[in-house]
Amino acid sequence: MANQAEPPTAYRFDTQRVRAGYEPKDHNYAVSPPIYQTVSYDFRDVENAANLFGLREAGYLYTRIGNPTVTTLEERVKTLDGAAGAIALASGMAAISYTLLNIAEGGGRILTSPYLYGGSKDSFKKIYPKFGIRFDYAQNIESPEKLSAEIRPDTKAIFVESISNPNTVLLDIDLIAEVAHEHGIPLVVDNTVATPYLYNPIAHGADIVVYSATKGLNGHGNVIAGLVLESGKFHWQSEKFPQFSEKYYTLRDINGSLRTFPEVFPDAPFIQRIRFNYLNYFGAALSPFDAYLAVIGLETLSERLAKQSYNALKIAEYLSSRKAVEWVRYPALKGSPHYSLYERDYPNGAGGILSFGFQGTQEQREKLLNSVKLFHYHLNIGDARSLIVNSPQTTHSELEADEKAIADIPENLIRISAGLEDLADLIADLEQAFQAALI
Numbered sequence: 001m002a003n004q005a006e007p008p009t010a011y012r013f014d015t016q017r018v019r020a021g022y023e024p025k026d027h028n029y030a031v032s033p034p035i036y037q038t039v040s041y042d043f044r045d046v047e048n049a050a051n052l053f054g055l056r057e058a059g060y061l062y063t064r065i066g067n068p069t070v071t072t073l074e075e076r077v078k079t080l081d082g083a084a085g086a087i088a089l090a091s092g093m094a095a096i097s098y099t100l101l102n103i104a105e106g107g108g109r110i111l112t113s114p115y116l117y118g119g120s121k122d123s124f125k126k127i128y129p130k131f132g133i134r135f136d137y138a139q140n141i142e143s144p145e146k147l148s149a150e151i152r153p154d155t156k157a158i159f160v161e162s163i164s165n166p167n168t169v170l171l172d173i174d175l176i177a178e179v180a181h182e183h184g185i186p187l188v189v190d191n192t193v194a195t196p197y198l199y200n201p202i203a204h205g206a207d208i209v210v211y212s213a214t215k216g217l218n219g220h221g222n223v224i225a226g227l228v229l230e231s232g233k234f235h236w237q238s239e240k241f242p243q244f245s246e247k248y249y250t251l252r253d254i255n256g257s258l259r260t261f262p263e264v265f266p267d268a269p270f271i272q273r274i275r276f277n278y279l280n281y282f283g284a285a286l287s288p289f290d291a292y293l294a295v296i297g298l299e300t301l302s303e304r305l306a307k308q309s310y311n312a313l314k315i316a317e318y319l320s321s322r323k324a325v326e327w328v329r330y331p332a333l334k335g336s337p338h339y340s341l342y343e344r345d346y347p348n349g350a351g352g353i354l355s356f357g358f359q360g361t362q363e364q365r366e367k368l369l370n371s372v373k374l375f376h377y378h379l380n381i382g383d384a385r386s387l388i389v390n391s392p393q394t395t396h397s398e399l400e401a402d403e404k405a406i407a408d409i410p411e412n413l414i415r416i417s418a419g420l421e422d423l424a425d426l427i428a429d430l431e432q433a434f435q436a437a438l439i
């Protein structure tokens with residue numbers, strides 16, 4: 001089993017996050033990746049145009065489906081994750097929706113973890129059923145040996161988060177991947193909270209990885225972006241996925257014969273099908289400027305995630321010893337139900353997100369949130385700045401009471417995303433807020 005100590009390519013992780021996917025000599029020797037702020041690209045001549053459209057020559061046509069700055073981001077994250085293909089999109093939600101539509105278009109079921117980002121859950125309930133795609137929340141996601149029984153004939157994929165938002169539940173991705181593969185279906189992992197620095201889903205058997213790059217990947221709270229990556233190992237041409245055996249006019253060869261995505265793009269048919277169908281026609285293109293910001297954010301990924309993991313663990317320890325705290329959830333905390341998975345799979349730390357149960361009245365809980373001075377009170381996670389939020393009343397407020405119970409999000413849950421500030425200042429801020437709340 002690979003981890004960050006065994007990089008998928010020659011250079012190690014910390015070298016790749018500042019160098020992969022970009023060669024200065026291909027860009028007038030510019031050291032920092034330029035922002036290609038252009039819609040279109042001149043054709044050299046009529047033959048060049050025909051070759052680009054006929055996929056006989058690689059190159060850029062129109063920024064909705066490809067742009068050199070966006071390519072730098074795609075290639076960099078692809079290298080960090082050891083993937084065969086990557087596509088950057090305008091948001092994490094676009095990454096999730098294009099992925100699930102590309103898998104289950106025409107109808108089918110997705111088996112998911114109950115521990116998911118609120119926006120994912122809301123969309124699964126409200127939008128996908130209108131496209132014939134339904135979701136089953138697995139009872140046994142934490143006991144994968146029993147998971148097989150929950151896969152139905154029309155289940156097309158398993159979808160989980162590596163570190164769940166807001167609960168920081170860790171799952172045995174290796175075992176879940178085995179179950180998926182026994183049934184001929186892919187495992188999709190939302191690796192947003194972990195980022196490639198903390199966890200490599202493909203090395204643990206995932207077929208597709210999705211990111212909200214809005215969060216820790218970029219890490220500065222100034223960009224909405226998403227990515228989809230593909231391992232290149234999943235066999236898509238089966239009767240479960242007829243769309244991958246479909247021949248397309250847009251993929252015709254020089255003699256006019258129609259071809260399938262796996263024929264034309266054997267290394268990354270899933271990603272290219274997203275690019276040529278979903279990105280091309282549904283259009284959630286990432287802007288070159290936002291791609292540039294994400295590339296710059298990635299350059300400090302390791303230092304940020306390491307410090308956030310440190311700050312989060314120390315805050316978790318402080319909260320554990322504090323009166324008026326009912327429980328603390330953080331995988332690296334001794335006594336956490338996920339501590340053994342954390343020790344096995346997360347050599348670089350458990351990330352910046354933790355949650356705790358506030359023991360007190362609703363009024364006192366609100367006073368606590370209104371009293372923090374250094375912590376921001378807002379949505380988002382993975383920012384350089386620390387933030388605190390009452391998830392059940394905000395990010396997960398659209399869930400009904402029974403859904404919150406299944407997702408294990410009690411009403412008194414407060415989520416923290418540790419930033420890069422001085423730890424002593426953060427703890428002092430929490431302490432003064434507790435004192436203000438508990439008067």
Ligand SMILES: *Cc1c(COP(=O)(O)O)cnc(C)c1O
Nearest residue numbers: 091092093117165192212214225
């Ligand atoms: C924020 C988030 C998303 C959605 O990403 P956007 O970039 O806001 O669209 C998806 N999954 C997880 C785990 C998230 O935290």
